[in-house]
Amino acid sequence: MATDLAISVTGLTRRFGARVAVQSLDLSVPAGTVYGFLGPNGSGKTTAIRCMLGLLRADAGKVSIFGESDPVRRLDGVGAIIETPRFYAWLSGRANLEICEAYLPEHRHGQIDEALERVGLLSRAHDKVSGYSLGMQQRLGIARALLGRPRLLVLDEPTNGLDPQGMRDVRELIRRLAQEGMTVFISSHLLSEIQAVADTVGIVLKGRRVAEGRVSELLRASAGDSGAVEIELGGPDLNAIRREVATLDGVSVLPRDRPHPGARAQRAPARERAQPRLGQPRRGAGRLERARRELREPVLEPDRE
Amino acid sequence: MATTNPIGGVFWRMVAAELRKLLSRPSGVVMLVISALLPILVFGLAKLVEGGGVNMNANGQPVASLFSLDGPKLLGYMLTARNFFVLPLFLVMVSAQLVAEERANFTLRALLALPNARWRVLLAKYTALLTLAAISIVGSLGVGGPLCFLFVDGPQTLVAWQGVALGWVASLASDAGLIALTLLISTFSSSVAGVLVGVILGLMADLAIRGLLQIAGMLKLFPTDQLAALMPGRALAAWEGYADGWDPWAFLGLGLLTLGCLAVATFRFQREDVL
Ligand SMILES: Nc1ncnc2c1ncn2[C@@H]1O[C@H](COP(=O)(O)OP(=O)(O)OP(=O)(O)O)[C@@H](O)[C@H]1O
Ligand SMILES: [Mg+2]
Numbered sequence: 276m277a278t279d280l281a282i283s284v285t286g287l288t289r290r291f292g293a294r295v296a297v298q299s300l301d302l303s304v305p306a307g308t309v310y311g312f313l314g315p316n317g318s319g320k321t322t323a324i325r326c327m328l329g330l331l332r333a334d335a336g337k338v339s340i341f342g343e344s345d346p347v348r349r350l351d352g353v354g355a356i357i358e359t360p361r362f363y364a365w366l367s368g369r370a371n372l373e374i375c376e377a378y379l380p381e382h383r384h385g386q387i388d389e390a391l392e393r394v395g396l397l398s399r400a401h402d403k404v405s406g407y408s409l410g411m412q413q414r415l416g417i418a419r420a421l422l423g424r425p426r427l428l429v430l431d432e433p434t435n436g437l438d439p440q441g442m443r444d445v446r447e448l449i450r451r452l453a454q455e456g457m458t459v460f461i462s463s464h465l466l467s468e469i470q471a472v473a474d475t476v477g478i479v480l481k482g483r484r485v486a487e488g489r490v491s492e493l494l495r496a497s498a499g500d501s502g503a504v505e506i507e508l509g510g511p512d513l514n515a516i517r518r519e520v521a522t523l524d525g526v527s528v529l530p531r532d533r534p535h536p537g538a539r540a541q542r543a544p545a546r547e548r549a550q551p552r553l554g555q556p557r558r559g560a561g562r563l564e565r566a567r568r569e570l571r572e573p574v575l576e577p578d579r580e
Numbered sequence: 581m582a583t584t585n586p587i588g589g590v591f592w593r594m595v596a597a598e599l600r601k602l603l604s605r606p607s608g609v610v611m612l613v614i615s616a617l618l619p620i621l622v623f624g625l626a627k628l629v630e631g632g633g634v635n636m637n638a639n640g641q642p643v644a645s646l647f648s649l650d651g652p653k654l655l656g657y658m659l660t661a662r663n664f665f666v667l668p669l670f671l672v673m674v675s676a677q678l679v680a681e682e683r684a685n686f687t688l689r690a691l692l693a694l695p696n697a698r699w700r701v702l703l704a705k706y707t708a709l710l711t712l713a714a715i716s717i718v719g720s721l722g723v724g725g726p727l728c729f730l731f732v733d734g735p736q737t738l739v740a741w742q743g744v745a746l747g748w749v750a751s752l753a754s755d756a757g758l759i760a761l762t763l764l765i766s767t768f769s770s771s772v773a774g775v776l777v778g779v780i781l782g783l784m785a786d787l788a789i790r791g792l793l794q795i796a797g798m799l800k801l802f803p804t805d806q807l808a809a810l811m812p813g814r815a816l817a818a819w820e821g822y823a824d825g826w827d828p829w830a831f832l833g834l835g836l837l838t839l840g841c842l843a844v845a846t847f848r849f850q851r852e853d854v855l
Binding site: 325328329330331332347348349350351353355356358359361362365366370373374375377378379535 | 590593594596597600601606617685686687689690691692693694695696699701851853854855
């Protein structure tokens with residue numbers, strides 16, 4: 276079993292009625308890295324995270340965290356924020372953390388002050404959460420996730436509701452945690468946010484992973500090129516993927532009449548890494564993407580249907 | 581990792597955390613205050629009636645003359661007051677708050693994303709609620725018992741108090757059944773109001789079915805007495821046996837109700853999708 280992987284997801288699928296929110300998703304998150312999980316609104320990021328944490332039942336697929344696949348045991352040493360963190364509003368910030376701590380194994384107790392300190396809430400810890408601003412609640416959520424000094428921190432859009440300074444603080448915190456050896460899995464629909472902190476990135480569109488690799492490689496300018504990189508796309512429903520990718524800001528889909536992807540695989544090292552992980556039956560894969568380094572505010576388009 | 585002993589280690593911390601939530605919000609506090617006040621109210625009313633302060637007639641006789649008060653009897657009235665409508669309603673409400681409301685406001689997911697089997701989480705909540713019910717009973721009894729013992733004439737032998745004392749103990753068993761029923765309904769509804777309505781409708785349906793059973797019994801269609809005694813409504817009133825004789829069938833029904841509801845609630849809670 277590969278224990279150098281913090282998270283290993285294979286073939287994860289989850290449907291809501293007829294809608295497939297996550298489809299045959301494979302993710303490999305190396306231990307000790309910051310992994311960016313990038314995708315537009317509705318692409319299935321939160322659903323995938325819920326499945327990893329055992330909050331949602333998966334229709335298919337396997338999840339293991341540090342080599343442990345038992346749905347309860349794999350959560351030991353994992354701290355998480357999923358969507359907007361919620362609290363017992365009538366209790367203080369500290370009391371909220373105390374209640375959460377009671378649910379942790381005993382050897383993970385005793386870290387409340389440290390967690391509050393890290394997010395800068397120590398001085399407001401005795402105020403009721405109902406009096407917290409949105410940003411304070413977000414930070415309290417991060418503190419709650421840090422209880423018990425997890426090995427893996429899962430952050431689903433952690434900078435929601437934060438002002439620019441708050442966002443910088445969170446980035447800084449993530450970098451520091453990573454330096455201390457924590458694996459951080461951060462989801463976002465903002466490429467800039469992922470770029471700023473992540474070493475590795477997985478891009479998900481419509482519940483499918485369309486690329487995974489090191490950020491530096493995915494974004495590296497290939498020689499003689501204007502800082503652009505090409506990645507190949509593949510998958511059973513290639514047209515849909517092409518349409519989705521086309522909605523990414525700063526990314527353009529190359530014409531279809533290019534040769535078969537296999538022929539052009541040497542262009543960027545990223546491609547070799549990303550290619551084997553793209554979707555399965557490759558019926559004439561298309562070409563892909565140019566991600567310019569200096570992206571303007573790169574907001575991914577929401578999944579409109 | 582959490583200990584393998586189902587109720588060892590971190591389990592009691594979980595129970596304490598749930599109890600802390602219950603006791604730190606108005607619903608829990610008001611429930612306990614009412615628990616303590618009801619016996620005083622009953623005591624005051626009884627004294628008023630006994631002393632002729634209430635000038636009412638029943639069948640042409642003054643009420644006071646029908647009303648021979650003694651300590652155990654008054655403690656029985658207090659028990660009836662404790663178990664009649666208001667406090668059970670509060671118990672249903674706070675139980676729904678720990679599951680249905682936490683699901684609706686998404687605080688549940690933070691608890692369930694931690695390394696505990698869900699059945700342990702539900703059991704911790706159940707134990708905390710049962711503890712709150714016990715505190716409520718002890719509170720009522722702690723206020724009402726001394727009032728009856730010290731300020732009402734009547735037999736001072738232990739035997740005379742035994743029946744009603746058992747009635748108080750039995751009402752904890754009834755509360756255990758009611759909480760289990762509420763947790764079960766909380767796996768179907770995510771609003772406190774929905775759960776309240778569900779419990780009330782369920783008990784009304786139970787009443788109707790027992791009415792039908794009674795008719796069937798009068799027509800001697802089939803033996804219906806035991807069946808009626810097993811029904812939830814009767815089972816939840818098993819504590820009433822202190823006055824008119826204990827009914828083992830009611831307690832059997834209560835046991836089945838409690839375990840059955842807990843089992844199904846756990847099964848559903850274990851499998852539900854948490855958003
Ligand atoms: N509980 C649910 N019931 C039905 N459909 C759902 C549910 N949760 C998610 N979905 C659907 O699954 C898809 C993926 O949703 P998800 O919340 O995982 O996306 P996301 O990538 O986290 O988006 P965002 O960036 O907006 O947070 C969407 O089409 C959504 O409508
Ligand atoms: Mg999301």
